[in-house]
Each structure stands twice: as C-alpha cells, then as structure tokens.
Amino acid sequence: MQLLASLAHLALLADISAGGTPTWTDKEVIVAFGSFLGGAIPVVLFALNFTVRHYRSRTRKILKENERLKGEAEKQEAKLADLREQFELMRKPEGVRPPEIEEILKTLEKAQIEVAQLRTENAESKEQTATLHGHIDRLSGELMVLHDNLKNYQCELSAARNRIKKALRKDGQIWNEKVLSNAPDFKALDPDGRRTPIISVLNLKGGVGKTTVTANLAAAFDGLGYRVLVLDLDLQGSLTGLFLSEDLQEQISGQERWLEDFLNASFGAEFPSLLDYTQPILSAGRSRLVPTTDDLAYAELNLAIRWLLRDGRRDARFLLRRELHLKRVTNNFDIVLLDCPPLINVCCVNALAASDYLLIPVVASKQATARVPILLKRLKEFGENVNPALKVMGILANRTHRSELTVDEQNRLTLLEAQCKDIWGTTVPQFDTFLRQSTEIRQAEDDNRPLHAEDELYKTFIKLAQEVEMRLPTFCRPERTSLHSVQEGVS
C-alpha cells in the first residue's frame, strides 16, 4: 500500500514536471515524495541485493570456466612448445638431430616410399585387372563360339555317320543317290544349241581296248578335220602316255594342270575353265587332251569321301557336265571323247552324267562279253536317276583274230546282242567296223603315240569314226576343209 501511495505522489510530481497545473502545494509534494521514498527504498534494496547475488554467482562460474580454459590453454601451449621443439629438431641438419628423430624421419621416408610404391602397384594392378577382365570377356566369347562349333560338329559327325551307314547298306552304290537341286541340267544336243557330242568309251572290264579305241578314234576324227577334246579319266594315265611324251609330262608336272586338279577345283568354290587344263595333241594342233597322273587316285578317294559326307555344296557327279556343256567347250571342239576307268567311280560317274553316248569296246571272249550285260544293268539303274538321256551308240568288237569275224566270234556277239536287248529293253547296236588284233597298236604305244596315216589299222579307225559320225545327228558334223584329202588317203 505504501508503494501505491508513493506511486501516486510520483504521478503527481510527473504532471508538475510536464508543465501541468500544480494541484498540490510544495509541502504536500515534499511529503508525498518523502513517503514515496520511504516505500520504495526497501523494494530497491531487495532488487539490488538479488542482482548482486546473481552477478556474484555468474562471476564465480566465469572464474571457474576461466580457470579451466587457462589450464587447457597451458596444456595446448605445452603441446605446441613440444611440437615446435620437435619441428626445430627436424629442421636441424642431418647428424645434429637426435637419433630418435633420425629414426622417425627414416621410418617416415621409408613409409613414404612404400606408399608411393604401393600406389604405383595399385595403379598397375588396377590396369592388369582391367586387361584381365578384357581377356576373360574375349575368352568366354571364344568359348561360346567353340561350344557352338562343337555342337555343330557333333551334329555333322552324327549326320556323316548316318550317311556312311546308309551308304554301307547300299552295298557300295553311293553314286545313284538323288540328284542335288543345284546340279546342272543336261543340255540335249540341239541344232540351235549344243552341237558337240560327248561319247564315253566304257566297259567295266579292263584290257578290252577302251584306251586304245579312245586314242585312235580321237586321231581318226582329228584326221577327218574335227577339233577333238579327249579326257583321260583312268588313273593309270595310259591315254596321257599315248599323247604326251614323258619329257612333256615332266615339264608340265608342277603346273597343277591335270584332270585331278580340275576336279578338285570344280568341287570347291571355283568354276575353273577346263580349257586351262588341256594340252595340244596331234600334229594339226586343233585337238587337245586333259591329261592325268596317278595322283588322280587320291583325288578320286578324296572326292568320294567328301561326297559321302556331303562335304561341299556341289554334286560331285556333275563336275564334268557343268563344264562340257558350256559354250567355252562347245565353241572350241566338235567332239568330246572320254576314256573311262573299268569301275564306277567319281570319274566314271562324271563321264556318264555328261555324255550323250556310250561306246562299249568288247573282246569277243566268253569272259569279256559276260561283263557287258552286267554293265548295262548298272547303267539302267544309274541312268534313270543321273542321266536319262544317255544312249548306247554301239558295241565295238576289238582284237578279233582276222579281218573277218570267225564263226565263234560272230556267235558270241549275236548271243551278246540278245542278252543286251533283254536288259536294256531295246536293241543295243553293234558297230559294223571291228578292230583286229594288230602289232601296230603295241608299236604305236611303244612310240608314245596313237596310230597315224602310215599304219594299216589307222584306216579301220577312220572307218569307225565315219560310222560314229553316221550315228550322230547330222547337225553335229562340223564344216571341214581337210576332210576330202584325208578320205582320199583312206579309200
């Protein structure tokens, strides 16, 4: 209450000092003021007392904190002094520094070197790791490819095994299989197309005169003005020996221009020209020979195996057909004669697949004639599939005893004609011309040549060539200039 009264006095005093109209007298004011002071002093003293106590407590706290900080600062200073001392010691030149500092510095230096080394090694090993990752990626890629290849090989192998099993079941008749769709078509002889007849001289018996007939018929046709192409398809190479001297064979031996080279190249990816594999023969130089060495045996085996395994896209039976029916052959030759081997192999099948006609030389002995029906039987089965256009031009009697047939020979040939008709379905004609046994053949062989105009038997071959010509379509006859002079010489 005392404090409220004092405040009222103070408010009055404030009005006066603000220029208000004094309502109280001075005495009243002094009394009011004195009473105000009397009321306010204890309050102020209390507040002051409280404030002092508060500040005292804070001061104590600050002093305590200062003490702590001072201690802390002293510690830090001691540490700093220590470090400074160490630093100073380190800065001293080597030798002056105390040994423990030297030791520390050395350890430090070593540690720095090791760290640098480790850094380098780390970078290197990072690089190596990246390279190794690359290798591993590449290797796993290769592994996958190999894995796929292996799978394919396994498939191919089992397919090949099946094919071989099938072939074995066929009792060796591997050449009569379905013709592949990419095999070349047979182009029949045609006045407006192919006019160069192809004749295979074939008998499955050896020694009946296939090579003798091919070589001398080629010489006769050449003499009649034909451009003759002759192929030696027998790996014995007897025909080659009749046309090319041993020296010449030696000369061309390294050129890879033999029949086997042509067959190998044709079965591969290439389309080689047969003309590149020919050698000029006979004096006029218009006829040519595709020669053979005994290496043909390897090519035969190779091609037969590849055909069995179906290795390669081409049909191995049509390598000659593809080539012999082409214009590059038909434009350069008037007749093609093929000297076949005495067995059905790659070359023989190729000859049959390409030929228009078959000429079968026989020796009129019982054993030799007995083989002809067997040949026709095989040809019939084979022809239906591989070459339905193949015709038998005729059977040619060779090595007869005299210029005329003996009764025995005649009987044997008549019997053969009947046997052939039974198997072939139609008459298989015989040539009117026949070849007697002659020492001239051996003589010519010894001289590495076919017969020539001076030989007696050459005229018989001219007759045979003319008979062959008669059995060919007329449009197959070439226009010849030298024919008359040769014919005059013959008659």
Ligand SMILES: Nc1ncnc2c1ncn2[C@@H]1O[C@H](COP(=O)(O)OP(=O)(O)O)[C@@H](O)[C@H]1O
């Ligand atoms: N008319 C013939 N006169 C004499 N010898 C012949 C006659 N025909 C073939 N020869 C000989 O018979 C052998 C075999 O002839 P060749 O033509 O090689 O038969 P192939 O080719 O059928 O195996 C050869 O030595 C050949 O000289």
Ligand SMILES: [Mg+2]
């Ligand atoms: Mg022969």
